[in-house]
Amino acid sequence: MVVGSKGNGLASAEDHTKSKKAQKKEAKDAAKTARKEERKALNASQQHDTGSDDDYSVGKYGQIPMIQSAEIIRREFFHVKQLEPDFANTTVWVRGRLHTSRAKGKQCFIVLRQQQYTVQCLIAVSEVVSKFMVKFASNITKESIVDIEAVVREVGSKIESCTQKNVELHVTQLFTVSPAKSQLPLLIEDAARPIKEDEDMEGLNIRVNQDTRLDNRVLDLRTPANQAIFRLEAGVCRLFRDILTEKGFVEIHTPKIIPAASEGGANVFTVSYFKGSAYLAQSPQLYKQMAIAADFDKVFTIGAVFRAEDSNTHRHLTEFVGLDLEMAFKYHYHEVLHTIGDTFTLMFKGLRDRYADEIASVGQQFAVEPFKFLDPPLQLEFPTAVAMLREAGVNMGDEDDLSTPDEKLLGRLIRAKYDTDFYILDKYPLAVRPFYTMPDPKDSKRSNSYDIFMRGEEIMSGAQRIHDAEFLTERAKAHDIDLEKIRSYIDAFRFGCAPHAGGGIGLERVVMLYLGLDNIRKTSMFPRDPKRITP
Amino acid sequence: MNGPNTMYRMRPIIKLREELVLPKCMYRMKNIQQAYVNNRVDRQLSHEIEPSSISEQVKKLLKCPLPEMAALENRQEAILAQLADLKNQITVLRAQLKQPHICTVREEADISTNKTCNILQNGVIHDIVINASPRYPPYSIAALRRLWSDGLKLGVRCHIHSSILELPKNLDKFLCLVSNSDQERSSLLNITLVWKDVGADTQLVVSPMKHITMKGEVNILRYLSRLGPPKFNYELDNDPATSARLDGVLDACYSLARCRTVKEQQSLIRTLNSYLGKSQFMAGGESISVADVAVWSVLRQIDIQPQRDLSSNMNKWLHDCSQLLGIDL
Numbered sequence: 100m101v102v103g104s105k106g107n108g109l110a111s112a113e114d115h116t117k118s119k120k121a122q123k124k125e126a127k128d129a130a131k132t133a134r135k136e137e138r139k140a141l142n143a144s145q146q147h148d149t150g151s152d153d154d155y156s157v158g159k160y161g162q163i164p165m166i167q168s169a170e171i172i173r174r175e176f177f178h179v180k181q182l183e184p185d186f187a188n189t190t191v192w193v194r195g196r197l198h199t200s201r202a203k204g205k206q207c208f209i210v211l212r213q214q215q216y217t218v219q220c221l222i223a224v225s226e227v228v229s230k231f232m233v234k235f236a237s238n239i240t241k242e243s244i245v246d247i248e249a250v251v252r253e254v255g256s257k258i259e260s261c262t263q264k265n266v267e268l269h270v271t272q273l274f275t276v277s278p279a280k281s282q283l284p285l286l287i288e289d290a291a292r293p294i295k296e297d298e299d300m301e302g303l304n305i306r307v308n309q310d311t312r313l314d315n316r317v318l319d320l321r322t323p324a325n326q327a328i329f330r331l332e333a334g335v336c337r338l339f340r341d342i343l344t345e346k347g348f349v350e351i352h353t354p355k356i357i358p359a360a361s362e363g364g365a366n367v368f369t370v371s372y373f374k375g376s377a378y379l380a381q382s383p384q385l386y387k388q389m390a391i392a393a394d395f396d397k398v399f400t401i402g403a404v405f406r407a408e409d410s411n412t413h414r415h416l417t418e419f420v421g422l423d424l425e426m427a428f429k430y431h432y433h434e435v436l437h438t439i440g441d442t443f444t445l446m447f448k449g450l451r452d453r454y455a456d457e458i459a460s461v462g463q464q465f466a467v468e469p470f471k472f473l474d475p476p477l478q479l480e481f482p483t484a485v486a487m488l489r490e491a492g493v494n495m496g497d498e499d500d501l502s503t504p505d506e507k508l509l510g511r512l513i514r515a516k517y518d519t520d521f522y523i524l525d526k527y528p529l530a531v532r533p534f535y536t537m538p539d540p541k542d543s544k545r546s547n548s549y550d551i552f553m554r555g556e557e558i559m560s561g562a563q564r565i566h567d568a569e570f571l572t573e574r575a576k577a578h579d580i581d582l583e584k585i586r587s588y589i590d591a592f593r594f595g596c597a598p599h600a601g602g603g604i605g606l607e608r609v610v611m612l613y614l615g616l617d618n619i620r621k622t623s624m625f626p627r628d629p630k631r632i633t634p
Numbered sequence: 635m636n637g638p639n640t641m642y643r644m645r646p647i648i649k650l651r652e653e654l655v656l657p658k659c660m661y662r663m664k665n666i667q668q669a670y671v672n673n674r675v676d677r678q679l680s681h682e683i684e685p686s687s688i689s690e691q692v693k694k695l696l697k698c699p700l701p702e703m704a705a706l707e708n709r710q711e712a713i714l715a716q717l718a719d720l721k722n723q724i725t726v727l728r729a730q731l732k733q734p735h736i737c738t739v740r741e742e743a744d745i746s747t748n749k750t751c752n753i754l755q756n757g758v759i760h761d762i763v764i765n766a767s768p769r770y771p772p773y774s775i776a777a778l779r780r781l782w783s784d785g786l787k788l789g790v791r792c793h794i795h796s797s798i799l800e801l802p803k804n805l806d807k808f809l810c811l812v813s814n815s816d817q818e819r820s821s822l823l824n825i826t827l828v829w830k831d832v833g834a835d836t837q838l839v840v841s842p843m844k845h846i847t848m849k850g851e852v853n854i855l856r857y858l859s860r861l862g863p864p865k866f867n868y869e870l871d872n873d874p875a876t877s878a879r880l881d882g883v884l885d886a887c888y889s890l891a892r893c894r895t896v897k898e899q900q901s902l903i904r905t906l907n908s909y910l911g912k913s914q915f916m917a918g919g920e921s922i923s924v925a926d927v928a929v930w931s932v933l934r935q936i937d938i939q940p941q942r943d944l945s946s947n948m949n950k951w952l953h954d955c956s957q958l959l960g961i962d963l
Contacts, residue, residue: 472795491843517828
């Protein structure tokens with residue numbers, strides 16, 4: 100008791116000693132809480148009121164409970180891209196994301212986004228829309244998924260900020276289906292802002308850097324450019340399949356877990372395999388060739404390829420999608436080279452004609468020149484390329500390989516002369532190619548091999564392969580290769596094999612170069628490089 | 635000070651400090667104009683009269699020549715003497731070998747053929763690119779291929795640029811004429827013909843490093859005629875007056891391809907008509923020349939009816955050309 104009374108006495112003493120300022124503050128805080136309470140009470144009463152008479156839009160807006168497939172609602176939804184003036188004055192349902200919203204007094208403008216398409220919506224106080232509904236609309240967080248019932252109206256002046264420029268939606272019902280957190284790690288608007296050469300110092304200049312994008316890939320992928328890039332990537336894959344199938348190729352699937360390194364040069368990933376270890380395939384080449392030896396005549400394969408190269412460049416990934424083909428020919432490997440060239444030309448034409456929207460969409464964010472090509476593709480011989488480079492002042496020997504800067508320069512020279520971003524370089528020096536490359540019968544220093552370039556970067560390296568086991572052994576010895584390690588490869592040719600040639604491309608690299616992007620991470624949905632294995 | 639007095643005097647934009655401190659880490663060079671400057675200062679000190687005009691200044695300069703100038707003059711004299719000596723030696727040698735004093739045109743032409751072949755074989759010109767619009771097919775290339783035949787084999791490869799969606803059907807015949815697969819291997823001059831939307835400005839790209847793009851079909855013809863067999867080089871084969879006249883014909887073709895109105899077109903056709911006159915070919919002689927090829931090509935590109943728009947001699951000429959070239963499109 101005594102202690103207690105003493106304590107009380109102390110407290111009261113402290114009360115007295117408190118400065119006037121602190122007292123004032125306390126009083127203020129108290130007033131604030133009181134006011135808050137008051138407001139809350141008022142709100143509650145208002146909400147209570149609205150239920151009865153004031154809010155006549157009740158039931159036409161709000162958050163719907165999590166959809167657990169409780170009931171079947173038959174409702175026809177329109178895609179935002181379908182919204183054109185021919186739908187004027189009809190009522191439609193649309194589901195999309197709230198891209199941006201802007202409230203102004205009695206009305207609220209919302210930009211609704213569905214994939215790369217956007218449309219402007221207007222929620223204004225009227226006989227069906229109460230001011231509470233407008234308030235609700237203005238409080239929905241960005242990137243939330245909403246269901247909207249609205250009347251399509253034609254607009255007088257074009258809405259430049261949206262893809263649907265000629266219509267806007269006058270909202271009659273509005274529900275949030277899946278709300279987003281109010282704090283976003285990046286804004287879609289910022290991530291989608293066009294990159295301009297001449298930086299406007301005064302304008303809004305917020306950029307999202309590559310790592311932030313990749314860390315929050317789900318959000319980043321929602322930008323129109325990314326939507327287009329990956330649709331185009333699917334297009335490349337599909338065209339590759341369709342064109343080759345049309346040409347009589349068979350799609351095969353090769354193992355990704357392999358017993359030994361299949362190709363020299365690039366490093367392989369080791370994985371534990373029960374009690375021993377195995378490797379991840381760095382190329383389906385051996386299996387493609389075995390399929391040829393097994394009389395499949397023309398084969399192609401699409402699948403993951405792994406390279407354990409510790410190179411952090413704009414064009415290397417440790418895992419990528421390889422599009423590989425191999426084809427038996429009758430007498431000359433140019434039969435294959437022409438097929439490859441034709442495949443590319445058809446693919447580029449297909450992209451140009453069927454994916455014009457996607458290409459334009461990417462072009463809006465990353466201003467790049469459209470891809471140029473010739474039909475039939477330009478085919479030059481290696482010595483011609485060397486002569487062109489020498490003319491431009493590059494010092495190189497006849498048997499040297501092209502360095503990366505040389506390749507870029509050559510790309511620029513060829514573009515200036517022939518106005519094409521795609522070309523084939525034939526007849527590489529034998530010294531710079533792998534041991535299984537067939538030498539040129541007329542010139543022992545050259546080989547029946549070719550590289551294919553897009554915008555001055557190599558995308559495919561291919562050759563006629565040696566299909567004779569004896570000759571292959573001889574060439575392997577000349578390269579000082581341990582014959583034991585490649586026994587199974589050589590054995591594949593012991594029972595007769597058709598002459599064949601082929602090559603492979605990396606899907607991500609082709610898409611990057613076709614679109615003229617500067618980094619391969621932009622064309623890989625979840626890129627893997629030496630420094631990143633997440634997300 | 636030394637400028638003409640008729641110009642405005644400008645105030646210096648920046649004033650330098652009196653003394654410039656120069657780094658001493660490098661060798662000091664003598665001012666090469668010091669002699670002249672000193673000379674002038676001396677003169678000014680002695681005469682105190684400003685030269686009133688440039689000509690006077692020049693005169694003064696000539697009156698008191700600089701030692702450098704004298705040295706240069708001496709050197710030139712020495713070189714000229716050396717050249718004269720060499721010329722004498724050659725004349726003596728020629729007399730000994732009993733060679734005529736003046737080479738014949740024929741021989742010069744042979745030399746040039748060899749030179750052309752050398753240029754082409756040694757790969758100085760690997761390949762030339764011609765960009766042409768499908769609306770204006772370069773018929774002259776097809777004509778040259780026929781005309782030159784063995785003189786200089788042309789290997790033409792056709793490509794379609796991605797900016798052209800589809801090639802018109804009427805070009806099929808032209809493509810057959812122009813590209814011939816069996817000649818590809820033995821050809822001396824490779825032409826890559828790219829169909830591209832360039833309008834009437836048919837382009838020629840030889841090497842992006844050393845040449846600029848040439849525009850207009852007739853200019854390409856001029857270029858090719860220098861490379862081709864000398865027999866068809868209008869500048870070698872004719873006297874300068876005829877060459878100049880043929881240049882006029884070529885220029886008329888250039889304008890004809892770019893005509894906007896029918897009136898313009900008709901007046902140019904009349905010009906060409908007067909160039910032809912009563913003769914058999916444009917050059918006046920009895921042999922076909924580059925000018926004929928140019929006119930023949932452009933008349934196929936523009937929209938005219940030969941019977942209605944051309945004179946009778948022109949019609950006959952057109953017929954003769956087609957017969958001679960063996961091309962009937």
